[in-house]
Amino acid sequence: MNKVDPSYQPLTTDMLAIRLGKIDALTTLLGTDTSTWTSKEVGDGNLNLVFIVQSDQGSVIVKQALPYVRLVGDSWPLPLRRSYFEYHALIRQDKRAPDTVPEVYYFDETQAIIVMEYFNSHVILRQSMMAGKTHSGLAETLGLYCARTLFRGSDLSMNTANRKADMALFANSVELCDITETLVFSDPYFNAERNHHTPQLDALVATLRSDVDLKVEAHHLKAKFCNNAETMLHGDLHTGSVMVSDTETKVIDPEFALYGPMGFDIGMLLANFWMAYFAQPGHAEAPGARVAYQEWILGVVDEIWTIFSTEFSRLWREERTGILYEKTLFEDQGHALASEQALSHRLNDIWQDTLGFAGVEIIRRTLSLAHIAENETIENDELRADCEARGLKLGRALVVNRTRMNSMASVHDLARVIAVEAKE
């Protein structure tokens, strides 16, 4: 099932127009005269080839999976099928949250190629936040995206036969799931081979790895991730999977899509904002120069959660067409308040999951294989360790105390205390 088809060939800039020049989906956008096409390989990610292909008529992104992890090389094989899962996730996300993900123009399963919309005036949000830039509409788009994709991919909304078939489809994504199961939930909690961390964190890392409550709770969250197939997740929704322009926000790269708990996507997203918050002193033009920006970040997080829960509630009231909490049993029986009671319980569950998964994400991004650019680009080890340590303290608190933190205000009060406290 994971064998590479003999006809599979990685694309090159030289051969791209020759290989794709007869495909209607491309010629419609770029014109049939392939001599006017230019292509540039821009894949800065860890896994794939990514080309921007342009002509005077238009532009597209051509993304092709490689049969191994690009970051590591062919010693770490990774199936081309991830392209299949990304394709299936993208077309579902586009229906569920229109105008937030790239439109797919063409998919070749054997070559693991997706041709999709190019966002030519957008940059990766993570880069933009390192530069201290603000973006209007960011929280609104992300909050709506989360509410709509998570609600509409679940048994709250879908025909359940279709949801079961989708769950079965994404259950085949064993290798990508394994990366999350291992790197996110297990490696950080012991001295795993692929781990690395800033040496100045040694003492704190030892403390965290001997923290029994943290480990047990992180593993309860892993069990929830592995077993609680609530909805189709993006699966890798960090600020490197978000593109922004002055006016638009887009979500990309859902190759880790799977069925899992709603709080996983939101938690990973918020965690990356919180890490960016703690990393700001590492990027400040002068001491204190990023204090206002840090507050902007917390404001975005606050708004994402508010927009998410407002939109989720609207969808609950207006689009609850699935087999769960059926309107025939609630509103139609004069029990609209029971439906509100159930909604409130479910939002509370999602909230607690969100905090827990956020904490897990912060910890793994500091102790496991894949770190974040905000921290990696801080050259001074002491300063980087200081930013990372503050993140870890919030992360630990979120995982262990997630059922006892009842509002974003209380989370952000804690974040501010951690941000200003003296180094220990």
Add this chain to the structure above:
Amino acid sequence: MNKVDPSYQPLTTDMLAIRLGKIDALTTLLGTDTSTWTSKEVGDGNLNLVFIVQSDQGSVIVKQALPYVRLVGDSWPLPLRRSYFEYHALIRQDKRAPDTVPEVYYFDETQAIIVMEYFNSHVILRQSMMAGKTHSGLAETLGLYCARTLFRGSDLSMNTANRKADMALFANSVELCDITETLVFSDPYFNAERNHHTPQLDALVATLRSDVDLKVEAHHLKAKFCNNAETMLHGDLHTGSVMVSDTETKVIDPEFALYGPMGFDIGMLLANFWMAYFAQPGHAEAPGARVAYQEWILGVVDEIWTIFSTEFSRLWREERTGILYEKTLFEDQGHALASEQALSHRLNDIWQDTLGFAGVEIIRRTLSLAHIAENETIENDELRADCEARGLKLGRALVVNRTRMNSMASVHDLARVIAVEAKE
């Protein structure tokens, strides 16, 4: 996918030896001289044809699915594929809990026929409990069966790629799942078409259907049933799916198998014991004649839970080979106590789920389509209503208070109070 193959034909006693007489699996057991075979149709269930086939050399059960619900007729079609799911469940259960389920000798997917072991000295437990008979070893076998099948079908034990493939396989069982989703979790809570109940319960039924907390909690349990794919469940583990002799206990009929939460199987099983407990006055030879038997039933329930949790704990400590709570991260790091802490949390979750699903089962067996023989055979309406009402009161308490009932002793204290209180 649900189309009946044109070659499919229901078996008849006349044709059975002709159609199956050349199959090695049968001739090995019954001999090749089919003139010595006798067959008898004994399907008293709601869905299938069941034949006992015997010769002087041996005996087998031949079970064939019909393309509709036998109880209702061809107005309620039901796919033959359920035979495929039953077959796949049986061979897995046999590996995970040896000697507790019928051995499968032969499976024909197109004809939806399973040939399996015949338990010739066994009766259905439900019938036996109506007659007031006790069985030694019953609790032990059922407790071990639950612990072993539930643990060994989960990510605590299995290779996760195999578990994901199994989850996807059983996710195809849409129609059988729909029966549970609808009849167990939804129909009881409103005036659904297929419902029926003893008329003397009208007032109590109205109270339950206007009970907002009950409805909301029952639907949280439904959400857990639909989404939390922890392990392969039997899916219909009531006392009609258990066969007993003087010395043996066997579990049969897993055609409703699916991936779901561990507490569902145990909860359904215990619920059927508790209903049998409340139904005893309807079968007593004289007033009070079944009081000691009622206590025997509670003792069996108590022992099932004790055996289950003891064996589950043993498996946790000795066979935890899956991706959850990996030994490399716990015991191998000198954190055996953390593993015990996690085990205790998980057993507590299973306990609460067990109580909740038990409550839901009692309610649906009294208000929805399929009732239990213990109650249906009580001819006096008043007496039947009285037995059923007591069950409903326990069921309601279990669903709503499941997170606050910490021991079997507290559940059984409540059951005894309900059993002796005057009719309201």
